[in-house]
Amino acid sequence: MHEWSLALSLVQTLDRWALEHGVEIKRVVLSVPSPAQLDVSVLNEAFDALKRESRLERAKLEVKVRSPRYRCRACGYEFGQEEVDPQIRRIAGEYGEEYPLHLIPELLPTFVKCPKCGSHDIEAELSIKIEEVETT
Numbered sequence: 001m002h003e004w005s006l007a008l009s010l011v012q013t014l015d016r017w018a019l020e021h022g023v024e025i026k027r028v029v030l031s032v033p034s035p036a037q038l039d040v041s042v043l044n045e046a047f048d049a050l051k052r053e054s055r056l057e058r059a060k061l062e063v064k065v066r067s068p069r070y071r072c073r074a075c076g077y078e079f080g081q082e083e084v085d086p087q088i089r090r091i092a093g094e095y096g097e098e099y100p101l102h103l104i105p106e107l108l109p110t111f112v113k114c115p116k117c118g119s120h121d122i123e124a125e126l127s128i129k130i131e132e133v134e135t136t
């Protein structure tokens with residue numbers, strides 16, 4: 001579901017942009033943080049279905065999964081996904097398959113603890129970004 005709504009807003013946004021600029025889109029590179037847990041094949045399938053009759057009709061979607069960075073607002077310590085994964089595994093163990101971070105990646109910072117000082121005041125860069133657009 002998440003993949004389809006993402007593909008829809010992607011196609012709508014880029015189609016409008018391409019129309020304004022009088023171009024057609026050939027390639028889109030999307031950067032996705034790994035906790036977003038997107039199913040890339042579903043995203044591609046949704047993109048291919050939704051791009052018909054738009055200025056993205058011949059566009060190819062590439063998805064890059066990046067490892068996000070976290071920063072503790074309390075002590076300023078910066079850390080990567082490798083220090084967050086064990087914490088997420090623990091939460092996943094408590095909630096089972098449908099643990100909340102899978103459903104709402106935006107909630108992730110509230111579940112993560114600073115490995116240095118233990119604060120929950122963590123900021124994370126979890127946005128899905130369009131990294132590159134190639135036009136005709």
Ligand SMILES: [Zn+2]
Nearest residue numbers: 072075114117
């Ligand atoms: Zn800290």
